[in-house]
Amino acid sequence: MNFTNEQSAVIDFEKGCVVVIAGAGSGKTRCLVERTARLVDVGYTPSGILLFTFTRKAADEIKERIAHRLEQDPADLSVCTSTIHSLALRIFRENKDLLGYDTNPTIWDPMRRGKLLKSAVKAFLEIKRSFDGEADCYKFVLSEDIPELEKELFEQAKIAIDRDEYKPYPEKIGLTAIAYYNKVLELERRDSNMDQDSAVAIATILAEYKKTKDFCSAIEFDDMIPAAIQILNIGCSYNYLFEHIMIDEYQDVNQVNVDFVKALRGDQTISVMAVGDDDQSIYGFRGGNVKHILDFPGVFEGTSLFLTKNFRSTPEIVTIANRVIANNTTRYPKVMTAFRESPYEHSDGIITHTPYSSYDFQERFCSTQFQQYEDVYWYIRGLIKFVECKPGDIAVLARNNMNLRMANSVFKRCAIRDGLSEDIPFDVSSIRSPFQRAAIKRIISTANMLLNPKDIVTARETLMANESGFGGKTAEYLSVAAQNDPDGSIVKWLLDLSSFPRHGENTKKYQSIKLISEKIKQAIDSLETISIYKFWEIAVVVSNSQKLVDYKKDTRLQGSRRTTIDGDADQEAMDEVLEIIRDFARKLPEEDACNHQLLLDHIATEITSAESRDDGVQLMTIHGSKGKEWPIVFLIDLVEKTLPSSRGDDIEEERRLFYVGITRAKDEVHFSYYEQDPDYEAVEASSFWNELGIQNRNA
Numbered sequence: 001m002n003f004t005n006e007q008s009a010v011i012d013f014e015k016g017c018v019v020v021i022a023g024a025g026s027g028k029t030r031c032l033v034e035r036t037a038r039l040v041d042v043g044y045t046p047s048g049i050l051l052f053t054f055t056r057k058a059a060d061e062i063k064e065r066i067a068h069r070l071e072q073d074p075a076d077l078s079v080c081t082s083t084i085h086s087l088a089l090r091i092f093r094e095n096k097d098l099l100g101y102d103t104n105p106t107i108w109d110p111m112r113r114g115k116l117l118k119s120a121v122k123a124f125l126e127i128k129r130s131f132d133g134e135a136d137c138y139k140f141v142l143s144e145d146i147p148e149l150e151k152e153l154f155e156q157a158k159i160a161i162d163r164d165e166y167k168p169y170p171e172k173i174g175l176t177a178i179a180y181y182n183k184v185l186e187l188e189r190r191d192s193n194m195d196q197d198s199a200v201a202i203a204t205i206l207a208e209y210k211k212t213k214d215f216c217s218a219i220e221f222d223d224m225i226p227a228a229i230q231i232l233n234i235g236c237s238y239n240y241l242f243e244h245i246m247i248d249e250y251q252d253v254n255q256v257n258v259d260f261v262k263a264l265r266g267d268q269t270i271s272v273m274a275v276g277d278d279d280q281s282i283y284g285f286r287g288g289n290v291k292h293i294l295d296f297p298g299v300f301e302g303t304s305l306f307l308t309k310n311f312r313s314t315p316e317i318v319t320i321a322n323r324v325i326a327n328n329t330t331r332y333p334k335v336m337t338a339f340r341e342s343p344y345e346h347s348d349g350i351i352t353h354t355p356y357s358s359y360d361f362q363e364r365f366c367s368t369q370f371q372q373y374e375d376v377y378w379y380i381r382g383l384i385k386f387v388e389c390k391p392g393d394i395a396v397l398a399r400n401n402m403n404l405r406m407a408n409s410v411f412k413r414c415a416i417r418d419g420l421s422e423d424i425p426f427d428v429s430s431i432r433s434p435f436q437r438a439a440i441k442r443i444i445s446t447a448n449m450l451l452n453p454k455d456i457v458t459a460r461e462t463l464m465a466n467e468s469g470f471g472g473k474t475a476e477y478l479s480v481a482a483q484n485d486p487d488g489s490i491v492k493w494l495l496d497l498s499s500f501p502r503h504g505e506n507t508k509k510y511q512s513i514k515l516i517s518e519k520i521k522q523a524i525d526s527l528e529t530i531s532i533y534k535f536w537e538i539a540v541v542v543s544n545s546q547k548l549v550d551y552k553k554d555t556r557l558q559g560s561r562r563t564t565i566d567g568d569a570d571q572e573a574m575d576e577v578l579e580i581i582r583d584f585a586r587k588l589p590e591e592d593a594c595n596h597q598l599l600l601d602h603i604a605t606e607i608t609s610a611e612s613r614d615d616g617v618q619l620m621t622i623h624g625s626k627g628k629e630w631p632i633v634f635l636i637d638l639v640e641k642t643l644p645s646s647r648g649d650d651i652e653e654e655r656r657l658f659y660v661g662i663t664r665a666k667d668e669v670h671f672s673y674y675e676q677d678p679d680y681e682a683v684e685a686s687s688f689w690n691e692l693g694i695q696n697r698n699a
Helices: 005-012 028-041 056-069 084-099 110-127 146-162 177-190 196-216 221-234 255-265 291-299 315-325 369-385 401-418 438-451 456-466 472-484 490-499 508-525 532-542 545-553 561-586 596-605 651-662
Strands: 017-022 049-052 080-082 106-108 218-220 244-247 271-276 303-307 366-368 394-398 617-621 630-635 665-671 674-676
Touching: 005 028, 005 303, 017 028, 017 291, 028 049, 028 056, 028 244, 028 271, 049 084, 056 080, 080 084, 084 221, 084 255, 084 596, 106 110, 106 221, 106 438, 106 456, 106 596, 110 146, 110 196, 146 196, 196 218, 196 456, 218 221, 221 255, 221 596, 244 255, 255 291, 271 291, 291 303, 315 651, 315 665, 366 369, 369 394, 369 401, 369 630, 369 674, 394 401, 401 617, 438 456, 438 508, 438 532, 438 545, 438 561, 438 596, 456 472, 456 490, 472 490, 490 508, 508 532, 532 545, 532 561, 532 596, 545 561, 561 596, 630 651, 651 665
Parallel strands: 017 271, 017 303, 049 080, 049 244, 106 218, 244 271, 366 674, 394 617, 394 630, 630 665
Antiparallel strands: none
């Protein structure tokens, strides 16, 4: 195999710590594959090599490539390829007893945090409860404006809970609520401008929130990595499992990711190779920070290597990408060079004509946003019909999903007018995930309830969403039953409702609740012997989701076309998810065939959107396009307050996002903007336009 000198330096690096600054299209994945294979070739144990990737799909793909290079079956290759969240959850599941968990904890999504914090705030204000039989542990003067105070405390609690040093402890620490409150209050006093009463109030609210999580044996999604770090710091086998750690896309890590790598490394002499591109750090909204890749040599006492040859794009694309990103100051000093020769007639990197000259396209600026989308459609139509480009070789990229949905709507109208709706397929699978539909969320919630019947919060929300007649008052009684019997579970708590008002054993209401409890108990009792695929089918039945979808689809019952369309979309999502689960189950080893928690962990940590097809024009956000490439790329809606975003405080990250969009293109990148928004308000072209250095800008 032929490698550049830069690539050989990365592949041959054996011991120590190094950050590899790999520019766009520089072949970093090829280097990771070859380095892994070389480590195995020189005698390192494959199971002692860990390679972190950004997604589960990327982990599977790179493992297949390593296996192919080593001439092995991927199923037999013991090199560990994983996402950080996936390995953290695995460490937590295998060692949860070290943190005091004796059941299968439910993973709570971030939305549930807000709901429970609001409940804790209301409880604090309405009851001013004392903990563990003690007298009031705080003095707090209630203002007359209770709604405003409630809002203020909720916002303060959210801010406090998001601070790194204020993260709710993921382990069951065994402290009483008052002890926990004192521990949190100590942190709050250390670095806070709050007055004393407010600090106590926030600490008490978080204590109540922590109590609820412990009672439900639940862990937040954001708690998984901190929990794994604590387990590693306590000491477990993972501290001694790996000799080499490689982290792909290191420019997107956050502080807790860095701490996790440090904890995995422990006091051992473990080699760490971080690979990424500071110019492609675009996930600040997820906590990613470019400073981590910039600070790597100091933090890990390592060195730096560079990959500066772009094998993907034409020299013209590389040139304009360099011009744009050179305006950033927080970056490693580097200039990418193109490996490919130019297919264009050009002068000093400025494109003077397109090789697709057989299709005559009128160059002009677009007056309105929708006219812009129409022009993009007709250009794509010309590429497909006259130049015979494949639809799968074209991508339309935008700053956000909303713009893509508007563009897709216009594309559909144009196709209907043109009679080509079937001939030009537009793939929008990347902008809508089947797991985000309410019908699928109901099934996932039901599945979590079956696996952790002690989680009263999930159970209550599930029953209210799925069962007709199960309303707020019944849910309130259910919570009281749980508090009266903390050692019980959802089936027992439901049966205990016979002692509550309006729920006596002879009432129609209680007979309905009893049937619900029997259905849930039957499902729970069957879990040990059924497959993952069958488990999902049972969750569908218990959640009543298929019945609701069928009801929506029946126009005779609904008399509403919109409801019918919604039902069809739900059915499509359910079929899509079923296929994903089939594929997931097929890849599991035989000993995990009935490990239903693996499925829910996979959904919680790995699946973010549907897989895109290869045969359609791709509509995708620039964030979603990361790591992908196409011969032809359209970047749309390049106006101020969109790209750069009006919400973007970091102009350098916005510029990096633009850079990522440009460098997805192999052969051509087209830019478009408009002069009026749908409300006929004038808009300005993106401030990044002048940085391109292109003389004739195609709309």
